[in-house]
Amino acid sequence: MKIARLVALSAAVVLVAMASLGAGSALAAKTTLCKTSTISPYCEEGSSYPANTTIEATSASKFKITTSFGVTALCLAPSLKIKTGAESGEPLSASVTTWTVGKCDESCKAEFKNLPYAGSLSRTTGSNGTLTSANGGGGEPRLFLQCGELLSCEYAAPNVNVVGGSSPQLTIPETVLTKKGGSNCPTTATFKPFTYTVSSPTPLYVAEPILPHTRLCKAYESPCSLANSYPAGTMLEAESANVKISIVNFSDWEITCKNASLKAKTLALGAEPMPLEVTESTLTGCTANFAGSCEEAKVITPNPGLRIQGLFTESYLRGYEGFAWKFKCGTPTFTYSCALSFVSTLAYFDNSQSPLTFAYKNAQLSQEPGSGCSSYAHQLTATFKVTAPQPLYIT
Numbered sequence: 001m002k003i004a005r006l007v008a009l010s011a012a013v014v015l016v017a018m019a020s021l022g023a024g025s026a027l028a029a030k031t032t033l034c035k036t037s038t039i040s041p042y043c044e045e046g047s048s049y050p051a052n053t054t055i056e057a058t059s060a061s062k063f064k065i066t067t068s069f070g071v072t073a074l075c076l077a078p079s080l081k082i083k084t085g086a087e088s089g090e091p092l093s094a095s096v097t098t099w100t101v102g103k104c105d106e107s108c109k110a111e112f113k114n115l116p117y118a119g120s121l122s123r124t125t126g127s128n129g130t131l132t133s134a135n136g137g138g139g140e141p142r143l144f145l146q147c148g149e150l151l152s153c154e155y156a157a158p159n160v161n162v163v164g165g166s167s168p169q170l171t172i173p174e175t176v177l178t179k180k181g182g183s184n185c186p187t188t189a190t191f192k193p194f195t196y197t198v199s200s201p202t203p204l205y206v207a208e209p210i211l212p213h214t215r216l217c218k219a220y221e222s223p224c225s226l227a228n229s230y231p232a233g234t235m236l237e238a239e240s241a242n243v244k245i246s247i248v249n250f251s252d253w254e255i256t257c258k259n260a261s262l263k264a265k266t267l268a269l270g271a272e273p274m275p276l277e278v279t280e281s282t283l284t285g286c287t288a289n290f291a292g293s294c295e296e297a298k299v300i301t302p303n304p305g306l307r308i309q310g311l312f313t314e315s316y317l318r319g320y321e322g323f324a325w326k327f328k329c330g331t332p333t334f335t336y337s338c339a340l341s342f343v344s345t346l347a348y349f350d351n352s353q354s355p356l357t358f359a360y361k362n363a364q365l366s367q368e369p370g371s372g373c374s375s376y377a378h379q380l381t382a383t384f385k386v387t388a389p390q391p392l393y394i395t
Contacts (some may be wrong), residue, residue, distance in 0.1 A: 001284065004151060005156060005274070007262040017214055018107045019136065020247070021377060023159055025059070029063065029090065029123070030089060030090045030207045030208060030209050030221045031088065031089060031090065031091050031092040031121055031123045031150065031206060031207075031208065031209075032048040032087060032088035032091070032092065032206075032207055032208065033047075033049040033055075033070070033084060033154060033201075033204060033206065033207075033208040034047050034048055034049070034127075034164075034204075034205040034206070034207040035047045035048070035049060035050065035201075035203065035204075035205075036203070036205070037127055037164070037203075037205045037207070038226060038278070039210075039226070039269065040126065040127055040205065040207060041123065041126065041127070041207055041208055042207055042208050042209070042210050043205070043208065043209050043210065043211055045137075045209035045223045045224055046223075048087050048207075048209060049084070049087070049201055049204075050084060050087050050194040051086045051087050052081070052083055052084060053083070053084045053201060054083045054084075054097070054200070055081065055082040055083075055084075055094075055162070055170070055200070055201070055204070056079070056081050056198065056200045057079065057080045057081070057082075057169070057170045057195070057196035057198045057199065058078060058079050058080075058099070058196060058197060058199060059077055059078065059079075059080075059195065059196045059199060060076075060078070060331055061076075061077075061079070061096075061131045061195075061274070062074040062075055062076050062105070062110050062192065063075055063077050063103075063172070063189050063192070063194040064191075064192040064194075065110075065145060065177070065189055065190065066189070066190050066192065066227060067151065067186040067188065067189045067190075067191070068187040068188045068189070069150060069151055069163070070187040071108075071147045071150060071151055071186070073104055073105070073106075073108040073110060073145055073147060074104060074105040074106075074108075075101050075102065075103070075104035075105070075108065075109075075110045076101065076102030076103055076104070076212060077099075077100065077101050077102065077194070077196075077221050078102050079098055079099075079100045080095045080096070080098065080099050080100075080160070080196050081096070081098035082094050082095065082096055082119070082131060082160070083095050083097050083119075083169070087209075088209040088247065089120075091120040091121055091122040092120065092121040092122070093118075093119070093120060093121075093201075093352045094119045094120065094131055095119050095131055095136055095167075096115065096116060096117040096119055096131070096136075096141070096160075097115070097197075098115070099112040099115060099117075099118045099157075100112075104145065105146055106148075107146075107148040108145065108147040108148075108151075109146050109147075110143065110144060110145045110146075111143075111144045112141070112142070112143055112144075112157055112337050113139070113143070113144050113154070114135070114136070114138040114139035114140060114141060114144040114351060115136070115138065116136045116137075117134065117135070117137040117141045117157070118134045118135060118136070118137075119131050119133045119134045119136075120122070120132050120136065121162065121206070123130070123206045123207065123208060124161075124162070124206075127163075127164030127205035127206055128161065128163050128164055128206055128257045129161070129162045129164075129206035130160075130161050130162070130187070131159060131160040131161070131162065131264055132159055132161055133157055133159065133160075136262045140156070140180070141156065141157035142154045142155065142156065142157060142180060143155045143156070143157045143158070143177065143191075145189070148152065149177055150184065150186075151184055151186060152182050152183050152184050152185075153179060153181070153182030153183075153184065153185035153186070153189070153243065154180045154181040154182050155177035155178060155179060155180055155189060156177065156178040156180055158173075158175040158191050159172075159173075159175070160172055162204070162206050164204055164205035164206045164207075165203065165204070165205070166201075166202065166203040167197070167198075167202065167203075168198040168203065168204040168205075169195050169196060169197060169198060170195070170196040170198060171194065171195045171357055172191060172192050172193065172194040172195075173193055174190065174191065174192055175187050175190065175191040176188060176189075176190050177190065177191055179311065179359055188200045190315075195291075201387070208351040210270075212317050213270050213271055213274075214271065214274045214394060214395070215229045215230070215269065215270035215274070215394075215395055216229070216230040216234060216236070216266060216274075216389070216392060216393075216394065217229060217230070217392065217393045217394070217395040218230065218389075218391055218392070218393075219391070220351065220393045220395075221291055221393075221395065222395045223395065224270075224359075224393075224395040228294065229269055229270060230266065230269075230372060230389055230392075231266075231269055232267060232268050233265060233266060233267075233268050234265070234266045234389055235263060235264070235266075235279070235299075235388060236262075236264045236265070236266065236276060236386065236387060236388070236389070236390070237261070237262070237266050237386065237387045238261070238262045238263075238358070238384040238386045238387060238390040239258060239259065239261045239262070239384065239385060239387060240259070240260045240261075240382045240383060240384045240385070241258065242256070242342055242382065242383070243256065243257040243260045243283070243286075243380070243382040244256050244342065244380070244381045244382065245340070245365070245378055245379070245380055245381075246326075246362070246378065246379045246381070247290075247376050247377070247378055248376070248377035248378065248379055249293075249375075249377060250290070251375045252290075252298060253288075253289065253290045253295065254288075254289055254290075255286060255287070255288045255327060256286065256287055256289070257283050257284065257286040257287075257297060258284060258285030258286075259282070259283070259284045260281075260282065260283050260284075260382065260384070261280070261281060262278070262280075262281045263278070263279045263280040263281070263370050264276040264278045264279060265279055271380040281299040282298075282299065283297040283298060283299065283325060284297070286327065287329070287336075288327070288329035288330070290296075290336070291330040291331065291334055291335070291336040292329060292330055293329065294317045294327050294328060294329035295328055295329070295330075296323070296326065296328035296331075297326070297327050298329075299324070299326075301323065301324055309333060311323065316344060323338070323344065324340055324368050325340050325365075326337050326338070326339035326340075327339075327340070336373070337373070338367065338373035338376075338378070339367065339368035339373075340365040340366065340367060340368070340373075340378055340380075341365065341367070341368050342365065342366075343372065345358055345360070345363045345364060345365055345366070347363060348361075348385050349394050351393050351394055354391070354394045355385055355386050355387065355390060355391075355392070355395065356385075356386040356394070357382040357383055357384060357385050357386065358383075358384050358386070359382070359384070360380045360381055360382045360383075361381060362379045362380075362381055363379060363380045363381070364377070364378075364379060364380075365378040365380050
C-alpha cells in the first residue's frame, strides 16, 4: 500500500461478498502461509512466512493401508517435511523434501519413492489447504508397498492436507490408491486417514495474501497497521459550505448552495477499491443567479442500497449513476429544473490537509434522462471537509 496525496473514491452499486477485507472473486486467489488468523482468510501484510520455509511434521503412529487381498499394512511414518518455493503463489509452490516410512508390521515394507516431489499448495476453506504433488525431477511421486510374496505394488502418492491453526496438522484423507505398477497388485488398496503434528513453524494458517489496497487510517503511515485501521462500518461524514454549479453554455449562469453534506458507511476494513454505502446526503440554501431561489434542491438515491465504491489506485474521486442532485429553481415566469448525476464526476482527496478534504474542481456532471436540462453542460466546484472520523488519512 502507498499513501497517495490524491486518492480516489467512486459512487457505484457494489455487491460485497467479503468478510472483512475485500470483495470475493470467482477467480483463483493466491495462497500464502500466514503467522496469524486475525483477518482470516486473508493474511495481514508482513505476516506471511517467507520463501523457503520448511513445514516440519512428525507422527508416532502407524499409517494403515487395507487391500482387497485381505492384507493390511501398518507402518510407522515418523516425519514429513514440505518446503515452500515462494512467499505466495497461485498456487503456492511447495515441495515434499522428506517423507519417511519406518518399520511395518508383519512382513510388509513401504517407501515413498522418487523424492523430492514438486508440489503446489492451494487454500481450500478457512485456514486450510491441499498440497498436490508432482514429478520433482526424480520421477512421479510413488508409494511402494510390499507384503511378503503376496503383494508388490506401486501407487501414486496421496495428497496431503494442511490444517491451519495454533497447533497445525498435516493430514492424509482416506484415499483409494491409484495403481502405477507392480507385479502383484490387489484390485483395491485404501490409505486410511492419517495425521501428522506440525512442530515448525507454529502457528500456521493457509491464507490469501492481501494485495495492495486502500484503508481509512488513523495515522499517516503506509501500510496502515491493523491497530490504526478504521473497521468496516465506520461512518465517513463530510460537509461543504460553498457549492457552485456552473452552466457552461452560459458563462455567467450558476447555482450556489450554502451547505452540502454527505454520510457514507464503509463496507470493508480495506479493499481495492474501497466500498462505501451512502446513508445520507443533503443540499440547503441553494440559489440560481439566473432564476432565483431553488424551491427544491435534494439528493436522489433511487436505490436504498446505493453504495459508493472507492478506486484508490488512481488520484480521482469517481461517481456513478444512481446518485444525483436535483434542482428546481425559478420565478413565476421562469423555471429551471434539472437532475445532475455523478457519473464519472471526479474529485480529489488531499492527505496534507487536516482535517482531510476532497475537492471538485470544475468537475463534469451528467444530466439524468428527461430532467429538462439535457442540452446544457454543468460543472461542479466544491471542497468538502471530512468531519468524521478523526484523525483520518487515506493509505
